[in-house]
Amino acid sequence: MYNCYMDLNQAKKEIEKLRKEIDYHNYRYYVLNQPVITDYEYDKLYRRLQELEKQFPELITPDSPTQRIGGEPLTEFKTVRHKIKMLSLDNTYSMDEVRDFDQRVKKTSGRAVKYEVSLKVDGVAVTLIYEGGRFVLGATRGDGTFGDDITRNLRTIRSIPLRLLTDDKELLDIEVRGEVFLPRRAFEQLNREREERGETGFANPRNAAAGTLKLLDPEEVARRGLDIFIHTIPEKPGPHYNSHYKTLKKLGEIGFRVIPYLKLCPTLNDVFDYIKEWEKKRARLEYGVDGLVIKVDEFEVRERLGYTIKSPRWAIAYKYPAAQAITQLEDIQVQVGRTGRITPVAILKPVSLSGTTISRATLHNEDEIRRKDIRIGDFVIIEKGGEVIPKVVGVVKERRKGNEKIFHFPELCPVCKEPIVRLPDEADWRCINSSCPAQLKGAIRHFASRQAMDIKGLGDVLINQLVDKDIIKSIDDIYKLDIDTLSSLERMGKKSAHNLCNAIEKSKDKEFVRVLYGLGIPNIGLNGSALLVNYFGSIDEMINAKFEDFMEIDGIGEVVAASLINYFNNSRNLKLINNLKKIGLKFSVEQPIKASAYLKGRRFVFTGELDSMTRDQAQELVRKLGAQFSSSVSKNTDYVVVGKNPGSKYEKAKRLGVKIIDEKQFLSLIKKGRI
Ligand SMILES: [Zn+2]
Structure with missing residues (x-):
């Protein structure tokens, strides 16, 4: 292939050209939703770039489109100081206060001003910093002065350009701000998956977005489908840009996904019309909108108006009152979810709320009912906000007659009548009877799923x-x-x-790890199953294990350990395991590998070829045992495993006095925990 003769300079040129093209097509696809090439053509460009970068790894830069998701999970976020404070906006629910705001603005500026009005998306505020047209830092608001550096998580959002599509010098070094949000569909999908894994769902898309941005593993962030709208440029970028509105429009052309339905309103009446227009229309959007943001458009007027300690004087957020209604709580019922989670549901006297009739609402869990002191017969306030299902937000205690009944959580599953359990640190009660008809269907679905028994x-x-x-x-x-x-x-x-x-x-041929995952033990995903299988080797060892034994495993926490103990304490579950064993399902691995506490955290380096496994397999093995591997020898290395034809690492290990072992010793070490 001609690649073989390509020199560094040629490669550099082609890589640069490919990156520009891919950046442009990303923008067409993720920001404008108007692709101009097919997925196939796109993949071809992308693969060519990957290929070249593999050949010339020295040419990989962090702003390459291939580098969006990557790196090891972090242990914590760095704190960064905001160059320009991230203040919050004054909020109001009243049109009169918007009128007052307008008068204050006009008085200080001494003339009529135009307002830029934008949707107030219910998400998480972030700031993005570009230097030389490249995305270099992204952070949360934090306390307004200091925020968390979440650059790596933000990079996974495809509508955030890693490089700007412009040469305009005024726009290369800018800070822009926006709202990260989770589209409704992605939110529902995420909650469905959590429910399937036996985890508690997020209350609303905003919580889900905030929770996702706090994840330390960018790969997991990438899977969740976050998106962003850019709505603010805190500083005037240069002499050519005085209108914030026009600057935002410009940002929309150089790669950013700018907040849609942005409007420039010449008069206050136009602002009011726009507020009215969106009151009902916002329900049709794919994301939650809880109000409108009204900002003075011109940067110069903004400067004249300045700031209070808390917020800018040139902007105000108008919030729509949350749709609320009062109705009587007729009963509280509990329902069993697919993973046995038992949730209380409010049965309401039907009431109309923002266009729909509501007769049920969520009560979340037992603690929530107690905290809000909700009793059967109470008049309750229900609300429909960003949430998909309406919720009970409070009680009108003034309307109590004295005959309201305190709700007691049932002790038995409403469907199978087996005792229910509440794990430590969990807000939910669960039915853990794997034969409970209500969850049997879910259990079978899970057992038969592709990742389990397929x-x-x-x-x-x-x-x-x-x-x-x-x-x-x-x-x-x-x-x-x-x-x-x-x-x-x-x-x-x-x-x-x-x-x-x-x-x-x-x-029946599925390996043990799939079978174990297929059992659907709450809080045990495929990764957790793999950890357990590697540590114990067989189900019998797990059944006999104590809480502390589970806690020995790196990656297994208290919630999971408690969940395992609970599961194996249930005789029905043990009977199920026994029956499946008789049928011939695999409940052990042939060569149980028991990680010794000794190996945990040890650092391995491999050099030369091993007989019994490839380098990748050896590294995978080491990783599974809770040890680490690295590609170069340092004085922090614990073992250098030397195979046939070792390279310079062997010499270096000798020089540094690092312990050198051969393949046989390595195998003994991982099997028995000693050489
Ligand atoms: Zn049950």
Whole structure:
């Protein structure tokens, strides 16, 4: 290939050209939603760039489109001082106060001013700093003076340009501010996934966005689908830009996703019209909007107006009153979710709230009911905010008659009548009976899912029929299904029945880690399962383990350990495991590798070839055991593992006096924890 003859300079030129093209197409795709090339063409450009960067790693720069997501998870965020303070805006719910604001502005500026009006998106405020047209720092608001450096998390948001599409000198070194948010659909998807894993969902998209930005692992952030709207340039960028509105429009052309529906209003009446226009319309947007922000447009007028200690004098946020209604709480019922989570639901006397009739609302959990002292028969205030489901926000205690009843959380699952449990540090009660019909369906769905046993053809409709007709009473009944039973069901032909039986049979070969994950133990995901399998090697060892034993494992915390203890203490779960064992599912790994406490945190370096495994496998093994590996030898290295044809690392290890071991000693070390 001609690459072989490419010199560094040629590569540099081509890389630069590719990056420019990819940046442009990213902008067309993620910011404008108007791609001009096909995904296939895009992938080709992207792969070519990756290829060149692999050949010339010295040419990789952090602003390359290939480098959006990367690096090891952080242990904590750095604190940064804001160059320009991030003040919050004055809030009001009253049109009169907006009028007062306008009069103050006019008085100080001595003339009529134009207002730039934008949607107030319910998200998390961030600031982005560009130097020489490159994204160099992103931070949270924090206390307004100091914020967290969340640059790596922000880089994963595709609508944030890593490099600006401009040569305009006034725009290369700028600070811009915006609101990071989670679109409703991404929010619902995220909560669904959390629910499936047995975790508590986020209350609203804003909490979810804030929680996501605080994650230390950028890869996880990237998966969540955050987005951003840029709405502020805190400083006038240069002499050519005096209108904030026009500057924002310009930012929209050089790569930023600027807040949509931005409007320049010449008079206060135009502002009021716009407020009215969005009161109802905002419900149709893909993100939460709780008001409008009204800002003086000209930078010069802004300077004249200045700041109070808390906020700028040239801006105000008008907030729409949250849609609230008062109605009577007729009953509190509890429902069992797919993972056994038991949630209280308010049954309400139907009431109309922003266009829909509400008869149910969430009460979150037991503590919430107690904290708000909500009693059956109370008149309650319900609210529909950024949340998808309306919630009870409080009680009108003045309307109590004395016959309201205090709600007691049930001790038994409403469906299977087994005792329910509440784990330490958890707000939710759970039914942990794996044969509970309410969660049996969810449990089967999880067991059959792609990441677990991967039983194709066992879908929702079929699962519902099988459980409702009592054909499946426990997960192991899946393995009793036969073609006759299956083909007798609605919408089930002989062929699909046959295919399903094959898929079920095939699932018996799944490795232990999939089986363990498939059991659906609350709080145990695929990663947790892998940690457990590597540490214990078999389910019997896990069943016999104590709380402290689980805590020994790096990556397993108290919540997870408690969840495991609870699960294995339930005789029904043990019976299920036994039945699945008899069917022939794998409940151990052939060569259990037991991590010794000794290995935890040790640093390994490999040089030369190993006989029994590849370098990658060896490194993976080391990682799984809680040890670390690095590519170069230093005095912090604990072991240098030397295989055939070792390189210079061997010499360096000798020079530094680092312990050198051969492959046999390495294997002994990882299996027995000693050489
Ligand atoms: Zn139950």
